[in-house]
Amino acid sequence: MTANVSRRTALALAPAMLAASSVRAAEPPKDPPVFRIGALLGLTDKGNWNATVMQRGIMMAVDEINAAGGIAGIKVEAAIEDHQGVPRVGVDALQRLRARYDIQAVLLSYSTVGLAAAPICEENKIFMLDGGSVTDGLVGKFSYLFHNRSVASVMARAAMTVAKKNGYKKMAQMASSTDDGQSLLRAAEADWKAYGGTIVGTETGLPTASNIDTQMAKLRTAGGDFLAIWEFSPGPGLVLKRAREFGMTQQAIGIEFTAEILKVAGAHAEGYVFATDYFNPEAADPWPQRFAADYRKKYGDNPEVYAANYYEGIYIIAEAIKRARAGGGNYFTGERLKQALDASPVVPSVYGGNMTFQPDGTGLKRVGIFKVVDGKAVFQNFAEVSR
Amino acid sequence: MELFAQLLVNGLGNGSYYALLGLGFGLIFGTTRIVHFAYGPVFAFSAFAVWMAGKFLGLPLWIAVLFGPAAASVGGAAVYWLAYRPFEQRGMSSHSVLILSLGLTIVLESALTLGFGPSIHTFPDFAAPIFILGPVFVTGLQLAETVTLLVLAVALTRFLQHTRYGKGILALGDDRDMARIVGIDTDRISLVVFALGSAISAVAGVFTLLNEGATPTMGFYPVFVAFVVAVVGGLGSIPGAIAGGYMVGLVESLGLWQIPTEWQNSIAFVLLFVVLMLRPQGLFVGMKR
Structure with a gap:
């Protein structure tokens, strides 16, 4: 202040x-x-x-x-x-x-x-x-x-625009226990609750954690219309991989996609949607x-x-x-x-x-919404986020 | 109930992995009494050896994975011969060897970082099959970990009971001085133990590589889990390592059923604390091999 x-x-x-x-x-x-x-x-x-x-x-x-x-x-x-x-x-x-x-x-x-x-x-x-x-x-x-x-307050709300646009009501979320991850978690929860959505499951993990099986099992049981991933590279890669291996088929939404994430997630990254600052080389x-x-x-x-x-x-x-x-x-x-x-x-x-x-x-x-198609990030639309 | 079943399966899968870690670590620690923290970077080295065999030599995965145990046994034996053995010969205290082990861990991790860079190395095209058993999902890797553990445990038991080196290892684990008095070459036996224990750790290293990729620091947490498993089960006990592995895996998985997953990394050490308080010799001491 x-x-x-x-x-x-x-x-x-x-x-x-x-x-x-x-x-x-x-x-x-x-x-x-x-x-x-x-x-x-x-x-x-x-x-x-x-x-x-x-x-x-x-x-x-x-x-x-x-x-x-x-x-x-x-x-x-x-x-x-x-x-x-x-x-x-x-x-x-x-x-x-x-x-x-x-x-x-x-x-x-x-x-x-x-x-x-x-x-x-x-x-x-x-x-x-x-x-x-x-x-x-x-x-x-x-x-x-x-x-x-x-x-975080902007990125999380930008990611939430995808969930709102798709008419989702129930959010399951996995967050890194770092300050960045927790900031995103707080911002997303506040925005989602204000929207009237419910949070069916929240799990956290260390950024270095290699075993997230318990978190994924709990999130799968919790259900949720979509899986929000508040983690940074390479974390989302492992979350995507394990979520799909555990039979979670719902839309995954995050805030980052890098070559490292793709290396870990492999084909499981397909369809992943994320919000990030929009850099357009063809501008x-x-x-x-x-x-x-x-x-x-x-x-x-x-x-x-x-x-x-x-x-x-x-x-x-x-x-x-x-x-x-x-x-x-x-x-x-x-x-x-x-x-x-x-x-x-x-x-x-x-x-x-x-x-x-x-x-x-x-x-x-400007924050853009991207979707992973054939291993590449494809621009979808700009996120309308009030400041 | 669905969640419980899934957590049970996860606990068993992870338990097999932890038991593999504990088996190798326990064999080394139980026989030589060296707290071999450099087990972690040797474990990581094995994963990189497999990655290089697959990427640079272009070998099929089923052949490339054989490079892991081979590289780890050479690496483990080299660590003993070049680092620990000179300390032992000078009669240095176990504390000095422990400090050496920690220092060696940092040096070897740094060497791996210099050699391979800190980022993740994966086989992006590898995908383990998934089996759906009612409400439970089981990965091919979880099954492979369990089968491999059982095969290795049986093979190791037979090796220890029926071969000259195996009997030497048992004798060394029981009493080093007496083993030396009766003519056992304790240096050579220790060398074999380091090679064998490191090769077993490499099996877990290969599973880590296939599951989430290899990094130079990937051995940091597993070496602590291996320590917990070996101590909880009882040092140098094969059934103890297996039981310790499954106990840590199940407690870690089922214990988080109702409590927040933030406690995940602490729960194994809480188990260690409880066992050390109640049964400091480990759960399976006296039932060796």
Whole structure:
């Protein structure tokens, strides 16, 4: 609440801050030798596929910006550290970034790592951008934290639009016991109950659990018109596989589909429906088209939400740097980057058009509904979710 | 009732899997008294060996699975010979060997991560048959786990009772010093035990690979379950390992019938606690093999 107020206050004071920056403009900008942007990724975690594509997105953006002459002629560098999916390791990695580089901006990933790292960044006024985790636990609590991925309250409600559209009444759900999974669970339950639906079964499991037979047996007995899966890669793969093996034939609805999920689920992924930030490589906007084409050329793969978000993340920070630099003085600080986005929260998005950061730090994006057909995600429609 | 029947079948299926884990671990621990936590990465290594045989050598699955026990027995024997044995020869305490075992686990898991990457390796085209028995679904893998356990238990019993090495293993398990005095080559017997116990763990490793895929850390939880099964059943006892495996599998499955599944990973350790309180020697001690 405090952070909300402080961000709103900051927005209210934006004109004054702009005026202040115009005063500051009299002072020439103190350029650093390089713009070093930190990133905490789960490179050696079990779900490292996400980190791999995040890293690709980051490096593509850095290479593009530098090839175009950098920012005001100054090169951009990415300092990527591995958090292994472990909060303690993430905190150590963040402290290394601070000690070595006095890092001023960092890209976060994974809710548990974000929850551990964000207070340290907040205290040290480090600008944070999270394009991976969806937990509501990180929303509105840290004034230096921005999100360019739709968060749990949006994703869960987007997934629920499928259930409502299909006229389902009874939900059975399987959730990861992580903060992300529980955030989705809470958001979905609230939305489903408000709709008048009933919840016939709720089971949870650790993200590393390999034995979910009991959960699946209980959910099968509970019935349900559909099975909601509030898990992240590769978790939904095992849920889909075991659900089908246990004879559960109802529609499965989730919020993520990756190559890892497909590897585990195999043919059982067929028909799975999921909601996710909608990245359309064929969009009319030239930026998504160019990004998708370059990504395919470089990695032989289609970019998806994680690659797009971390690619976009570097550009958002670059945009904040440009705006802060216009104010002159010692501008490459977390505080000045945050002020730049607070003052003008609209930034270009690789998803097409612009993205506007809300007072709680979340960026508004369109959420799409996809269905797995022949092992590929096929776009169905946009989810109409009120904010 | 339908749920109970399904949970019972699941418990028996998982019990067979746990018993396989406990059988290998118990054989090593019961004979050498080494708490072999590096059993986990050796178990994982066996799954990767099968995956490589299938993917890179292009072998059919039924041949590729043979690479699992072979790789695990070599890996297990190497771990004993290169790591534990030098410690034993220097007369290091069991605590030192335990620390070594934990350190070795981290080193071997890291080596697997460097070699194979941390992501999941699967056979996407493999699909186990499903059998529908009234309201109960049974997978082909659950049946295969049970049949394999029974075959291995009988074979291991006969090996221990009727071969020179088997009798040496029994003697070593009973009294190491006495075995040495009567002329048994305890180093060689320990080597055989590590190879054999690791090969048995590989059978469970192959089932894990086929069920959900292989990762470098896939042995982390199974090694603890194997420890629980071996201790609950009674160290070095084949019937004990089987009973311990089924007890953990059934308690884990049926115990969650009425209580939240968040307790899933704790329930095996609650069972361990209860057994250690009531019968610290294990349920089947005195009924060895």
